[in-house]
Amino acid sequence: QQPVQSPQAVILREGEDAVINCSSSKALYSVHWYRQKHGEAPVFLMILLKGGEQKGHEKISASFNEKKQQSSLYLTASQLSYSGTYFCGTEKSQYGAGSYQLTFGKGTKLSVIP
Amino acid sequence: NAGVTQTPKFRILKIGQSMTLQCAQDMNHNYMYWYRQDPGMGLKLIYYSVGAGITDKGEVPNGYNVSRSTTEDFPLRLELAAPSQTSVYFCASRAKGQGAVNEQFFGPGTRLTVL
Numbered sequence: 001q002q003p004v005q006s007p008q009a010v011i012l013r014e015g016e017d018a019v020i021n022c023s024s025s026k027a028l029y030s031v032h033w034y035r036q037k038h039g040e041a042p043v044f045l046m047i048l049l050k051g052g053e054q055k056g057h058e059k060i061s062a063s064f065n066e067k068k069q070q071s072s073l074y075l076t077a078s079q080l081s082y083s084g085t086y087f088c089g090t091e092k093s094q095y096g097a098g099s100y101q102l103t104f105g106k107g108t109k110l111s112v113i114p
Numbered sequence: 115n116a117g118v119t120q121t122p123k124f125r126i127l128k129i130g131q132s133m134t135l136q137c138a139q140d141m142n143h144n145y146m147y148w149y150r151q152d153p154g155m156g157l158k159l160i161y162y163s164v165g166a167g168i169t170d171k172g173e174v175p176n177g178y179n180v181s182r183s184t185t186e187d188f189p190l191r192l193e194l195a196a197p198s199q200t201s202v203y204f205c206a207s208r209a210k211g212q213g214a215v216n217e218q219f220f221g222p223g224t225r226l227t228v229l
Contacts, residue, residue, distance in 0.1 A: 002156065030215045041204060041220040042157070049215055087156060089218075098215060100145050100164065100208065101172070104157040 001025055003090045005105035012078045012112050020073040020108045022088030029098040031064055031071040032089040035082075036107070042087060046073065050093065075110070083112045116140050118221035120205050126227045127195040135190040135224050137205030145208040146188040147172075147218070148180065150201040157204065163188055195228045202226070 003024040012018055022031060030049050034042035048064035048071050061074045075082055089102035121136045139146065144165050149157040159172030161180040169180050177199060179191040188207075192199060205221040 032217060041222050044217040044219070047215055047217060089157075091215075098211070100210075101147075101159060101162060102218065103159070103173075104149075106154060106156045 002103055003088055003105040005086075005088060005108050007108060008106070009109040010111070012082075012110065014078060014080060014112060014114055016078055018075045018078060018110060020075070020086050020088075020110070022071045022073075022090070022105055024069045024090045026069065026090070027093045028064075028066070028069050028090050029093040030091040031062075032091065032102055033060075033062060033071075033073050034087045034089065035084045036087065037084040045086075078110075078112045080112050080114065083110055085109045118205055118207050118219050120203075120221035120224050122224060123222065124225045126229060127192075128229060129195060129197065131195050132191070132193050133195070133226075135192070135203055135205075135226075137188045137190065137221060138186050139188075139205075139207040139219070139221075140186065141207060141209065141219065142185060143207035143219075144185070144210040146182065147206045147208075148178070148188070148190045149204045149206065150174065150199075151204060151223075152201050160190065160203075192226075197228050200226060200228045 006021045033046040036042040046062045064071045085107040087107045089104045092099045118139045147162045148160040158174045163169045163182040203224045206218045208218045209216045
């Protein structure tokens with residue numbers, strides 16, 4: 001089942017903060033975040049792991065609530081370059097490890113204006 | 115490293131025609147994937163492969179076929195193209211985790227229109 005992202009779209013002025021949420025109904029092993037600009041391929045931002053580890057971007061942070069199967073992406077002091085569509089990809093737990101398949105949400109369109 | 119490459123970048127097909135979308139990666143990744151992306155719908159998994167000679171269906175496999183004879187290549191075959199297959203197709207690859215979870219790398223995409 002496709003994870004649910006919210007909000008669907010958000011408009012920010014430069015310097016403002018935003019939070020994008022991703023919620024799944026299944027037990028998750030990891031959550032992956034990507035940003036896609038118009039006409040381009042998705043670009044990796046962040047991985048959140050069951051157990052609390054994470055790796056990714058310097059200027060973007062994220063959290064993963066394993067009990068609720070929810071992840072949030074925090075964009076602080078937004079820049080014009082942050083504009084794009086943000087996708088979460090969820091990886092199910094399988095026999096105590098990851099399933100190696102990602103199911104993506106519909107995306108959150110972020111627009112940063114001067 | 116070229117990463118993940120896809121050809122062609124654009125293609126227009128007539129209904130009923132067939133074609134193969136090419137995908138190659140030079141990172142020695144075990145896992146490879148084909149997604150389609152329709153406006154406002156996110157990425158849907160078509161097929162995936164865990165290694166040479168092993169493929170499996172994803173969420174939306176109907177109308178497509180794949181093969182994986184080498185680690186590097188993972189072509190996607192469309193037989194009898196239909197307007198519903200108009201989409202942007204992305205290939206991706208991912209390394210097998212050695213005690214770590216690794217990110218997926220995406221190719222630049224193929225924009226396909228079926229008329």
